[in-house]
Amino acid sequence: MTDSLYFDTDCLSSFLWVKAEKILTALYSNRIIIPQQVYNELSNPVINHLRMRLDSLINKGGAVIQPILADSPEYSLYMKLTNAPDDGYAIIGKGEAAAITLAYVSGGAVASNNMKYVSTYVSRFNLRHVTTGDILARAFERSLITEDKGNRIWDAMLARKRKIGAASFTNYLRKHND
Numbered sequence: 353m354t355d356s357l358y359f360d361t362d363c364l365s366s367f368l369w370v371k372a373e374k375i376l377t378a379l380y381s382n383r384i385i386i387p388q389q390v391y392n393e394l395s396n397p398v399i400n401h402l403r404m405r406l407d408s409l410i411n412k413g414g415a416v417i418q419p420i421l422a423d424s425p426e427y428s429l430y431m432k433l434t435n436a437p438d439d440g441y442a443i444i445g446k447g448e449a450a451a452i453t454l455a456y457v458s459g460g461a462v463a464s465n466n467m468k469y470v471s472t473y474v475s476r477f478n479l480r481h482v483t484t485g486d487i488l489a490r491a492f493e494r495s496l497i498t499e500d501k502g503n504r505i506w507d508a509m510l511a512r513k514r515k516i517g518a519a520s521f522t523n524y525l526r527k528h529n530d
Contacts, residue, residue: 355480356383356460358418360470361393361447363463366484366516368394368402370508375491377414384415385460387450391417418454426453433473441476442469455479463487465515484509484516485524492525499525 357380364386367373376384386406395403409415420426432438433449444452448466452473455462461480464470474481488505491497497505502521509516518524 356385356455356458357463357482358385358387358451358455358460359390360387360451360462360464360466361390361445362465362514363482363484363487364390364406365394365399365402366465366509366512366514367487368405369512369514370505371405372505373405373409373414375487375496375505377409377412378496379487379490379494381414384409385454386410386415386417387447387454388417388419389450390447393447420450420453426457429453429456441472444469444473452477452479465517467517484514485518485521485528488521489525489528492521 367376391406394406406415410417420430430449430453433444433452434446435443437443444466448464448470451462451464452470454460456477456479461482462470462474463482465483467483471481488497488502492499492502499522506516506521506524516524518527
């Protein structure tokens with residue numbers, strides 16, 4: 353995969369909560385895009401430690417922030433997804449909408465754990481969709497983590513109330529290798 357990866361808040365925070373953002377930079381060096389809306393969501397004072405980890409990632413060159421400007425082609429699609437989607441489609445959050453919009457306009461991939469709403473837009477716009485589980489599986493395939501380490505990271509993510517699609521990393525690998 354050579355596409356830029358546009359993260360929504362939930363997927364990115366899964367790694368930030370457990371201090372595993374090095375996995376992201378090892379796999380996606382120079383391709384991690386953080387929509388401004390995601391950065392804003394992670395700037396909540398209650399979770400200031402996540403923003404500090406994200407700032408460190410950005411300052412080290414591991415990720416970049418990308419805004420959606422009001423006069424840009426992206427803006428009208430972003431507003432549609434967050435305020436008035438087409439019939440049959442749900443309104444989605446600002447971070448999710450920004451990731452989808454930017455990936456669509458620039459030909460990148462969306463990193464999101466939201467299988468219910470985001471996946472419908474991913475299908476509609478023919479985008480690549482990567483989840484936290486996919487990222488950890490790729491890290492495992494590249495020998496960046498062991499299965500045991502993947503399970504420890506997975507357990508820590510679940511403890512932080514992340515919805516990542518399986519009870520364990522081992523279960524995720526089995527489900528996706530069948």
